[in-house]
Each structure stands twice: as C-alpha cells, then as structure tokens.
Amino acid sequence: MTRIIDGNEIADRITADLEPCLETLADAGTTPGLATVLMSDDGASETYVSMKRQACNELGIESIHHELDPDAPADALFDRIDELNGDPAVHGILVQLPLPDHVDRQAVLERIDPRKDVDGFHPENVGRLVTGTPRFKPCTPHGIQKLLEAEGVETEGADVVVVGRSNIVGKPMANLLVQKSDTGNATVTVCHSRTDDLAAKTRDADVVVAAAGVPELIDGSMLSPGTTVIDVGVNRVDADTEKGYELVGDVEFESAAEKADAITPVPGGVGPLTITMLLYNTIKAASLQADVDVSL
Numbered sequence: 001m002t003r004i005i006d007g008n009e010i011a012d013r014i015t016a017d018l019e020p021c022l023e024t025l026a027d028a029g030t031t032p033g034l035a036t037v038l039m040s041d042d043g044a045s046e047t048y049v050s051m052k053r054q055a056c057n058e059l060g061i062e063s064i065h066h067e068l069d070p071d072a073p074a075d076a077l078f079d080r081i082d083e084l085n086g087d088p089a090v091h092g093i094l095v096q097l098p099l100p101d102h103v104d105r106q107a108v109l110e111r112i113d114p115r116k117d118v119d120g121f122h123p124e125n126v127g128r129l130v131t132g133t134p135r136f137k138p139c140t141p142h143g144i145q146k147l148l149e150a151e152g153v154e155t156e157g158a159d160v161v162v163v164g165r166s167n168i169v170g171k172p173m174a175n176l177l178v179q180k181s182d183t184g185n186a187t188v189t190v191c192h193s194r195t196d197d198l199a200a201k202t203r204d205a206d207v208v209v210a211a212a213g214v215p216e217l218i219d220g221s222m223l224s225p226g227t228t229v230i231d232v233g234v235n236r237v238d239a240d241t242e243k244g245y246e247l248v249g250d251v252e253f254e255s256a257a258e259k260a261d262a263i264t265p266v267p268g269g270v271g272p273l274t275i276t277m278l279l280y281n282t283i284k285a286a287s288l289q290a291d292v293d294v295s296l
C-alpha cells in the first residue's frame with residue numbers, strides 16, 4: 001500500500017516544536033522579525049510572500065513587508081537591503097525570487113548580511129553547508145530532509161537521485177544528503193537537462209527527489225517498486241478551472257503512486273515544509289543575533 005506523505009501534518013509538528021523557542025527568546029526580550037521584499041507583480045510570487053507572512057503572524061514572528069516597483073533601478077533594492085541589514089528588529093531577510101531581468105540576482109543575494117540570510121543562498125552560507133558546518137540550510141531541501149526523517153526513510157547507504165541542479169533546490173539537496181551525518185550518508189546522483197537516460201538513473205534509486213520544474217516529467221515507468229518519491233515541482237498548467245490553471249508536480253502522481261512505497265502529493269507535500277523551515281531559520285537567526293540558545 002503506497003503511503004501518501006502528509007506534508008501539512010509534518011509541518012504542523014515541526015511548527016509546534018518551534019513555540020518553546022519563541023518563548024525562550026521572548027523571556028530574553030527578543031521577538032524574531034522577518035523582512036520580506038517583493039520586487040515583482042507576478043501572481044505566484046505574491047502568493048508565496050503572503051503565505052510566508054501569514055505563517056509568521058500565526059506563529060508570533062514579526063513580519064515586515066517591503067514592496068518595490070519591478071521597474072525601479074537595482075540600486076533601490078540594494079539600498080533597501082542595506083537598511084534591513086542595519087535594522088536590529090530584522091533578524092531575517094527574504095528577497096522573493098525571481099527578480100526582474102535588470103537586477104543581478106547573485107549580487108542581491110550577496111548583499112544580504114549572511115547572518116540574516118534565512119534562505120541560505122549567500123555564498124558564505126552555501127560554503128558552510130558544503131563543508132558540513134551549516135548555519136542556515138536552504139528551506140526546501142531542509143524541509144525534505146525533515147520530511148524523510150519524519151517518515152522514517154533511511155538515507156544512510158541509500159541511492160538517491162536528485163533531478164535538478166539549481167542553487168535553490170537540487171544542489172543544496174544533494175549536499176545535505178551526501179553529508180556525513182545521521183540525515184545524510186546517502187549515495188547521491190544529481191541529474192539535469194543534459195543527463196543521458198534519466199529513466200535508467202531513477203529506476204536505480206531508492207529515493208527520487210524531483211525538482212526539475214517540468215510538469216509530470218517522471219512517471220511510474222521510470223521508477224522501481226518500493227521507491228520513495230519526493231515531488232518538489234510546482235507547475236501551473238492550463239486547465240478548465242476557475243483560475244484557468246491547475247498545479248501539478250514534476251511527477252505523474254497516479255502511475256508513480258502505483259510503484260512508490262511513499263510519495264508526496266502536490267500540493268500538500270514539500271510546500272508546507274518549505275515555509276516551516278523559513279520560520280525555523282528566522283528563529284535561529286534571532287537566537288544567533290541575540291545570543292540566546294534555543295537549541296536549533
């Protein structure tokens with residue numbers, strides 16, 4: 001019987017575990033603050049930011065929101081980041097991606113104070129992750145790590161295929177899984193658009209993490225029985241619905257579920273964990289800046 005992994009339920013449990021951390025910080029006079037910066041009028045980006053802000057408000061993290069005109073010069077964004085870097089009430093800074101074409105994304109990520117980089121994308125934090133001394137683990141791969149742990153999926157010695165090599169999901173996922181640690185110790189294969197015979201790779205896997213951004217790229221014929229399938233993809237495809245689209249993952253759910261031992265749905269799988277790990281990182285940032293141990 002295939003297990004449908006309930007990301008919302010796992011996320012709720014982790015969030016509940018964060019509440020005592022907030023109390024410890026409050027006793028020390030600190031309320032964590034997360035600044036979100038939106039420089040886009042893309043509907044999906046607006047939705048993601050509002051979900052993150054709502055999650056902060058529900059848990060008791062201060063949410064400070066900034067919007068910039070997508071046509072504003074890049075310097076307007078750099079100036080705003082400088083202000084937030086210097087604001088002691090702001091412990092974490094999240095610049096929602098993607099950014100307009102005229103803004104150099106890497107320069108933006110490097111402008112954020114690495115101690116406030118709750119996305120974990122600053123090169124200092126990437127380097128710490130790769131060397132096994134992480135400060136902030138990127139939220140989506142960290143959430144997947146928590147999800148595998150919660151589901152009792154053993155990564156030690158497992159063959160894991162990560163489909164996608166982005167700096168946001170694929171590469172940090174592979175880095176976390178390969179670390180010499182209880183939640184790592186996997187043998188990791190990273191696939192991408194130039195990979196020859198993707199199906200042969202995924203068929204050999206104990207765990208497949210699909211993060212390609214290609215609707216239903218992986219179907220049941222590409223999986224062996226007993227695989228754990230983690231579907232990161234969130235793709236809008238045209239559909240006869242009120243909004244004119246529906247969300248599908250990178251995995252063709254029906255056929256994959258017939259083969260998989262366990263599988264995450266879209267929505268309701270990885271997505272909730274991503275938001276929860278942002279809350280986690282914001283609390284960790286506040287604890288580091290206030291020098292209060294909350295054991296995260």
Ligand code: NDP
Nearest residue numbers: 140164165166169192193211212213232233234270271274
């Ligand atoms: P990117 O577009 O940055 O990266 C996609 C990766 O997939 C690239 O490395 C690309 O290869 C690879 N790829 C593309 N096509 C194929 C193919 N046919 N076969 C094998 N590999 C392929 O995407 P992201 O990593 O940012 O996001 C991936 C997906 O995850 C998206 O659907 C996104 O919306 C979703 N997402 C979901 C989150 C959540 O919380 N649920 C959070 C973040 C992302 P190459 O490098 O060669 O181009």
